[in-house]
Amino acid sequence: MDYKETFEYWCGNGYFDEQTKAELKRLTDEKEIEDRFYKNLNFGTGGLRGVVGAGTNRMNIYTVRKASQGVADYVNESDFPQGVSGIAIAYDSRRMSKEFAAEAACVFAANGITAHLFKQLMPTPVLSYTVRHLRCAAGIVVTASHNPKEYNGYKVYGMDGGQITDELAARISSLIQKVEPIDSVRTMDFEAALKEGRIRYIEDEVLDSYISHVLSLSGGLSEEEKQALKVVYSPLHGTGLVPVMRVLSEAGFTGVSVVEQQKDPDTEFSTVKSPNPEEHDALELAIGLAKEKRADVVIATDPDSDRLGIAVRNKQGEYEFMNGNQLGCLLLDNCLRSRKTQGRLLPDDYIVKTIVSTRMADVMAEKNGVKAFNVLTGFKYIGEKIKEMEERGKGGFIFGFEESYGYLSGTFVRDKDAVIAALLTCEAAAHCKKNGCTMLEALNGLYETYGYFKEALKSYTLPGKDGVEKIGRLMETLRSGTSGEICGRRILAVEDYLHSRKTSETGAEDIRLPKSNVLRYELDNGAWLAVRPSGTEPKLKIYVGVKGTSDADSDAQIEAILTEAEKLVRKLTA
Secondary structure, eight states, X not given: OOXXXXXXXXXXXTTSOHHHHHHHHTOOOHHHHHHHHSSOOOXXXXXXXXXXXXXXXXXXXXXXHHHHHHHHHHHHHSOOOTTOOOEEEEEOSSTTHHHHHHXXXXXXXXXXXXXXXXSSOOOHHHHHHHHHHTTOSEEEEEOOTTSOTTEEEEEEEOTTSBBOOHHHHHHHHHHHHTOOSGGGOOOOOHHXXXXXXXXXXXXXXXHHHHHHHHHTTOOSOOHHHHHTOOEEEEOTTSSOHHHHHHHHHHHTOOOEEEOGGGSSOOTTOTXXXXXXXXXXXXXXXXXXXXXXXXXSEEEEEOTTSOOEEEEEEOTTSOEEEEOHHHHHHHHHHHHHXXXXXXXXXXXXXXXXXETTSOTHHHHHHHHTTOEEEEEOSSHHHHHHHHHHHHXXXXXXXXXXXXXXXXXXXXXXXXXXXXXXXXXXXXXXXXXXXXXXXXXXXXXXXXXXXXXXXXXXXXXXXXXXXXXXXXXHHHHHHHHTOOSSEETTEEEEEEEETTTTEEEETTEEEEOOSOOOSOEEEEEGGGOEEEEEEOSSSSEEEXXXXXXXXXXHHHHHHHHHHHHHHHHHHHHHTO
16 A cells, blocks of 8 residues: 555544544645655564654554564564563653553463563663563563653564664564455453563563662772762753662762752653754753752763663853763763772673764773674673673673663663663762862863763754665765775775675775664775664764864864764755
8 A cells, every 4th residue: 555545544443542533634744744654653673662652653553563473473473581481661751652552562462472571661771671680582671762752653672672673673674564454363361461461561670670780780888988069950841850869879979959949750851952962952951950969970861761861060060061072971981990990800801882873982991901893883782792602601891882872781781771881970979079179170181091082963954755865875875986086085895784794095994793774984184984774763873083282273173073973864855
């Protein structure tokens, strides 16, 4: 069926509720109808993500049911180790999150799979932990992470507690596509499933166990040093309040103030433009409270508490933001120092980061005598690397991070974890305060030791079907070749992750990573640039990294490359 036929099918079929039909019948813009029905919402390695609303290209109970049927079919046709069964389900504070979680549980229950459902909203990393703790075959979390309020999503986790990666995602996607017509999904009444034990609420013991594991990462500071730290925290209306405050309190950080206006769940995220701790606006209220309290550090978690953003008080009493690369390197430095102090830093130990994250981490690993692995963009690949190394019995995992504000220490969670990151950040800040410096001064110390590495990310939103097509044409144009330079810099090598080839002046070689629509350019003077479409939004992302001779030199280089990147995008999307 074309989009018009599918639209009419949804408007007239008795499977769809009256509220859905009424929403569709109010539509008058043909472009809007086309966008809602020209395709099915894409299921990728991150699962589903889209605007909440009626249509095949939207997040609604029907697309959630269809995806859940595909996941159920995967579980039922697979062989799992003895004692592994069921699916764990968590959800955040977004529009329809609780309802979507319940719909998924009903589909699993109807397909003979026990659904383990949290009674209340819960962070994504707790779901990751729960999958292995309860020995589940898979996990689901209903969230759109840090996206705007109009979005929701559906992420799938494997039995190892990590987000599914390419091969398994393709398999589940194929099963979802076979669920036709859409009203062929098997489902059942929620209360009946609960009564029959097909849906089971997850006990408080699971969160308690997770908290205990997080606290095991703490150490090296006295009670007085922890109590001396002043912290302001905002959960940005999401899932972080209970676990973050429990961890910090039980770890001994008593000087934590919560932003009252942002502590409660709110589907509309009414105090912020976007609930994204990467955005400076999101921390405005927290910084206001921090000035009153003279706090040393401000921390904020996104709605599903897998990302952490921070601002740090400088010597002048003002608050400066740290980006994901900067905080990642500070936390890595703390982890390396802690292991060294305890005599636990071994040559086979390793860190993991993404190909678009700072190169300073690679240098830090090398100079501290440990390994550094670079993986594709997406924390799922960091989790996959940890699993691979464990299965090979190789080394100990030290720390993993990505530039988009995701961090992990420990292996009991296999995804980025803002609860863990909150604890590590407070410990790093307390360590700095003990030594009479700010985190900003500690960061400058790292630059002086390892080099003035700086990075930047520029995103270009191109909405709708036309935007997706423009992004596709841009990537094709870049892939077809350049004149030997890009964004004003000479190209030394091109890494094409879609075709798994690296080409340079000395020849070509294979890239041994999964295929991904990413182009990465090695440029002169130690700079690099990467281009990729977002996997979850109609965005083109351009990442830039440089190594300068000073802070000012690095900033100037970044600005010059981004200026040229702007011109390039305008030209290729005109």
